[in-house]
Amino acid sequence: MCALSSNLTAHFTESHEQPDAAMAHWRTNRPAWLPDHYKEIDTSYNSVTWEWSHVGWPMRIIPFAGLFGGATCYRITALFESDGGFGSSITVNGQADLKTQEAISSAAQQYEPGGAV
Amino acid sequence: MTLGLFKDLKNIRETAAEAGGMPSWKDSRRDIHSTFDDNGEREILKTGIAAKGIVRGFVSPVPGNRFHMQIPIEVHPPGGEPYTIDYEFPTVRMRTAITAGMEIPLKISAQNPQAIAVQWDAQKVTIAAAGGSQAAVEQGLAQTYGGAANAAMEQAMKNLREGKPGVDLPMTYAADTQSRIQKLDQLKDSGLIDEAQYQAKKQKLIDEL
Numbered sequence: 338m339c340a341l342s343s344n345l346t347a348h349f350t351e352s353h354e355q356p357d358a359a360m361a362h363w364r365t366n367r368p369a370w371l372p373d374h375y376k377e378i379d380t381s382y383n384s385v386t387w388e389w390s391h392v393g394w395p396m397r398i399i400p401f402a403g404l405f406g407g408a409t410c411y412r413i414t415a416l417f418e419s420d421g422g423f424g425s426s427i428t429v430n431g432q433a434d435l436k437t438q439e440a441i442s443s444a445a446q447q448y449e450p451g452g453a454v
Numbered sequence: 455m456t457l458g459l460f461k462d463l464k465n466i467r468e469t470a471a472e473a474g475g476m477p478s479w480k481d482s483r484r485d486i487h488s489t490f491d492d493n494g495e496r497e498i499l500k501t502g503i504a505a506k507g508i509v510r511g512f513v514s515p516v517p518g519n520r521f522h523m524q525i526p527i528e529v530h531p532p533g534g535e536p537y538t539i540d541y542e543f544p545t546v547r548m549r550t551a552i553t554a555g556m557e558i559p560l561k562i563s564a565q566n567p568q569a570i571a572v573q574w575d576a577q578k579v580t581i582a583a584a585g586g587s588q589a590a591v592e593q594g595l596a597q598t599y600g601g602a603a604n605a606a607m608e609q610a611m612k613n614l615r616e617g618k619p620g621v622d623l624p625m626t627y628a629a630d631t632q633s634r635i636q637k638l639d640q641l642k643d644s645g646l647i648d649e650a651q652y653q654a655k656k657q658k659l660i661d662e663l
Contacts, residue, residue, distance in 0.1 A: 379499065379573060381504050381559030382505060382506050382559060383559065383576075386575045386576065414578065416583050428583035431579070
């Protein structure tokens with residue numbers, strides 16, 4: 338059980354890879370802005386989702402606190418679409434911790450805090 | 455905080471009264487079960503086959519279950535023929551827009567092809583890529599109904615932004631003249647408009663023919 342944090346949307350391009358190849362590439366070689374503690378939890382026919390369920394230290398020291406929530410879920414999904422040519426347009430949407438948000442913001446071509454959804 | 459609690463209790467009582475009274479304990483248990491019963495979707499999301507769906511209608515209530523919704527979806531299994539199902543889902547699982555014409559990511563149960571689960575995180579990013587819920591809904595409607603529905607929605611949104619009192623729908627969406635005159639007759643008979651207003655409106659409708 339966890340609470341979701343606020344949203345973000347960012348756009349990337351892979352100019353030399355079709356969507357299927359770009360998605361396979363991102364799954365095997367994770368983008369540098371995505372920390373290792375985000376685990377892949379789901380894939381669809383054109384997207385992949387990573388999640389980090391984070392429990393802060395105040396909640397860790399309270400016995401059985403996890404039964405009543407207290408964790409924050411950070412969940413990021415990347416969608417891979419054709420850019421109309423030989424490359425891919427990649428949209429990243431979801432929730433991330435502050436440090437990851439900053440890393441996404443500096444790596445992305447476009448970044449919208451709050452997101453489009 | 456205490457005042458807030460009393461206000462919440464008052465709202466619960468009044469909302470329940472509007473819906474026919476407070477449910478019994480037995481009915482409450484049934485409602486809680488119905489709200490949080492996931493129809494096996496968590497298992498399908500873990501073990502199902504990823505596929506694409508195309509929405510072929512609009513979300514509507516499920517008769518006899520006020521906590522579930524349904525929507526027709528054309529399922530495109532990988533390497534198989536498409537088929538259409540009425541996807542019923544608990545309303546609490548709905549996390550973003552889903553409407554006619556949208557392409558949606560879903561998983562199909564390996565045991566039962568009629569059982570599916572929408573991948574809501576993936577649907578959210580699809581909507582973000584489209585430019586937000588409004589843009590995604592408009593694109594879906596345009597793909598389903600061509601330009602007419604989109605034009606009607608854009609005109610309605612423009613009127614709303616400009617503070618116009620009415621929405622000028624295209625003629626194909628307007629009621630026919632005969633039924634509008636009959637409505638006018640009813641308004642006059644019930645005394646809501648006077649003779650002069652009745653004649654002016656009636657003439658306007660006839661002039662539109």
